Amino acid sequence: MESTRGRLLDILAKHNEEYVSGQMLSDQLNISRPAVWKHMKELEKDGYVMEAVPRKGYRILSFPNKVSQNTIQWGLKTKWLGQHMLHKTSTPSTQMLAHNQAQNGSAHGTVIIADEQTNGRGRLHRQWYSHKGEGIWMSMILRPTMEPHLSPQLTLLAATVLAETLKRHCGVKPQIKWPNDILIHDKKVAGILTELQAEQDQVNYIVLGIGMNVNQPNTAFIGELQRKATSLHLQTNQTWDISALVQDILQTFEKRYDEYMENGFAHVKLRWEAFGYKLGEIVPIHTHQNKWYGRLMGIEEDGALYVLDENGQGHILYSAEIEW
Numbered sequence: 001m002e003s004t005r006g007r008l009l010d011i012l013a014k015h016n017e018e019y020v021s022g023q024m025l026s027d028q029l030n031i032s033r034p035a036v037w038k039h040m041k042e043l044e045k046d047g048y049v050m051e052a053v054p055r056k057g058y059r060i061l062s063f064p065n066k067v068s069q070n071t072i073q074w075g076l077k078t079k080w081l082g083q084h085m086l087h088k089t090s091t092p093s094t095q096m097l098a099h100n101q102a103q104n105g106s107a108h109g110t111v112i113i114a115d116e117q118t119n120g121r122g123r124l125h126r127q128w129y130s131h132k133g134e135g136i137w138m139s140m141i142l143r144p145t146m147e148p149h150l151s152p153q154l155t156l157l158a159a160t161v162l163a164e165t166l167k168r169h170c171g172v173k174p175q176i177k178w179p180n181d182i183l184i185h186d187k188k189v190a191g192i193l194t195e196l197q198a199e200q201d202q203v204n205y206i207v208l209g210i211g212m213n214v215n216q217p218n219t220a221f222i223g224e225l226q227r228k229a230t231s232l233h234l235q236t237n238q239t240w241d242i243s244a245l246v247q248d249i250l251q252t253f254e255k256r257y258d259e260y261m262e263n264g265f266a267h268v269k270l271r272w273e274a275f276g277y278k279l280g281e282i283v284p285i286h287t288h289q290n291k292w293y294g295r296l297m298g299i300e301e302d303g304a305l306y307v308l309d310e311n312g313q314g315h316i317l318y319s320a321e322i323e324w
């Protein structure tokens with residue numbers, strides 16, 4: 001952020017709940033103390049709630065309900081995830097932007113987030129609707145020390161993080177449809193797109209994209225989407241603060257990622273299976289133009305789906321679509 005106002009917000013946001021003295025702000029911004037005070041009044045007009053205490057200074061009590069780098073980083077309790085962040089009001093796709101950033105050397109944990117995507121992409125080259133201010137459209141750059149064939153584990157980890165966060169934060173009952181669709185009451189609320197840049201035996205970087213429908217009204221989903229998609233707003237009848245939700249996702253993701261790097265996949269697998277959609281049930285499965293029925297049993301170490309066919313024979317599936 002370049003403007004004085006932007007830099008002022010940056011300083012206050014980085015100090016979280018601590019006071020910053022008027023003198024320090026005036027020194028750092030190279031403006032007079034009355035000018036600092038004038039900026040504070042302008043911020044209040046825009047919906048920021050500020051506190052000014054004599055001999056202590058200023059601090060932010062709350063941000064307006066809109067997303068910016070500051071609203072997310074203010075109070076963010078992570079060590080590495082989201083400490084570098086790029087926020088765009090509009091961009092074709094945060095996924096594309098993240099690839100550019102990663103190729104230019106952006107750090108592990110960099111987060112790219114947008115209010116709107118004009119060319120959002122889903123799995124299997126599908127379009128991903130990402131209207132302004134209605135959801136979370138973000139991509140993170142990860143630089144794990146891992147062999148490429150293990151990278152699907154990170155996608156499964158991300159799915160458990162989303163399910164876990166939604167359950168705790170919003171009180172809903174999410175389920176994960178293999179490999180990584182998050183459903184509530186059988187409708188999709190979030191999806192994950194993982195893209196990888198790798199050498200033969202080492203990942204260079206991963207761009208992990210998360211799309212989550214948050215505040216869409218009923219009218220947002222038309223045609224086929226009406227039956228298949230939902231938003232948190234529609235499921236809970238509440239309007240959610242997107243920045244607070246993003247913070248929670250980043251904090252939970254960092255915690256689970258660090259645990260996974262330390263202890264391996266076993267716990268992720270258990271957590272994934274606890275949220276698994278129709279696990280133990282017989283469902284229609286599509287593989288290579290065929291439709292058949294199988295009992296969903298769980299996931300393998302490499303992220304594949306384990307299914308029993310009607311003769312009780314086991315199948316390990318790497319690419320399949322569960323009908324729902």
Ligand code: BTN
Binds near residue numbers: 122210
């Ligand atoms: C899916 O098909 O379920 C995955 C959807 C992933 C969408 C997210 S939104 C942020 C990032 N940018 C994109 O263009 N796609 C991903």
